[in-house]
């Protein structure tokens with residue numbers, strides 16, 4: 078079996094020339110920029126522009142990395158464009174704040190259409206048959222995904238695979254959390270987006286990552302490398318190993334391997350460039366337990382609501398902007414103002430309604446929402462197993478009764 082090649086390239090700062098040299102070295106290791114873009118082809122660059130944030134906050138792909146990738150493709154003759162759809166802010170505002178607008182105008186790279194949605198059929202999805210995608214992503218002949226390494230409340234880590242969620246335009250993204258409330262299904266949907274759009278190359282900005290309360294309100298943490306691969310699962314698995322998180326605990330890795338998008342197994346990955354041991358950071362703040370959720374009705378739902386990691390609001394930090402209420406995708410809102418209208422105190426949660434998508438935590442502009450993991454949440458995997466066991470037992474019992482009754 079051919080191993081998936083992952084290039085690890087040391088890069089100590091966001092100095093434009095240093096990043097450019099590192100990106101060029103990475104391309105040399107994986108076959109050159111011309112292997113991913115031919116003259117005249119329309120190539121979309123997809124940075125992580127989660128929100129309108131200063132580049133130094135480590136929320137978004139740094140503009141120096143974005144610029145270095147543009148420069149790397151300059152000699153291929155490809156027609157570059159770029160785009161992403163932030164979770165909350167207007168794109169026109171975000172491209173300026175994130176530093177892409179200045180770079181793109183200087184290097185003559187237009188913004189692609191991420192406002193128009195095109196419903197697209199997936200021929201063989203893991204989870205979602207019809208996916209609403211940005212026209213700008215579909216119009217491209219090829220996509221180069223430029224993600225940011227960050228801790229994430231729902232999927233533990235956000236990187237190469239999750240980056241393409243931004244190809245679902247605007248607030249439509251939130252709705253898909255209710256379509257796929259279980260983290261396994263949600264991860265399968267993320268993989269479906271990747272197998273449909275088929276980015277040609279994945280690049281990760283891990284020069285300064287985000288630890289802790291990611292993906293929007295965590296703390297910058299220097300790792301000092303760029304990661305490049307055609308296999309997003311292998312890339313994310315390598316990022317996991319760097320931050321000392323078991324790749325097996327990341328549901329997008331499991332779904333990605335199931336869909337044959339790539340591999341997370343170390344024995345199937347060849348690392349070229351610098352040694353992974355130079356970057357491993359065991360102090361990186363990330364949840365190092367499997368992402369498991371058990372949902373059902375009645376008592377199972379009540380228990381799960383109590384045991385699942387839950388978003389909580391630090392009242393002293395909350396500015397009562399209402400963004401969490403607005404973004405919550407659940408009908409009737411799982412986080413809302415007291416009595417539905419009282420904006421004098423911070424919003425409150427109804428955990429039994431909450432599907433734990435963490436969109437509220439992701440979009441809070443003040444970092445006032447953190448994720449609290451109840452001590453007994455370690456019991457959830459066992460409950461999941463018991464839930465499956467109970468389901469199978471019920472099915473066997475039903476079939477046995479039907480057999481005894483002489484029915485098929």
Ligand code: SF4
Nearest residue numbers: 395396398399401441
């Ligand atoms: S988004 Fe954050 S700051 Fe705004 S109301 Fe919600 S918790 Fe408070």
Ligand code: SF4
Nearest residue numbers: 405431432434435437
């Ligand atoms: S309250 Fe927060 S975590 Fe719960 S469903 Fe709403 S947005 Fe998602």
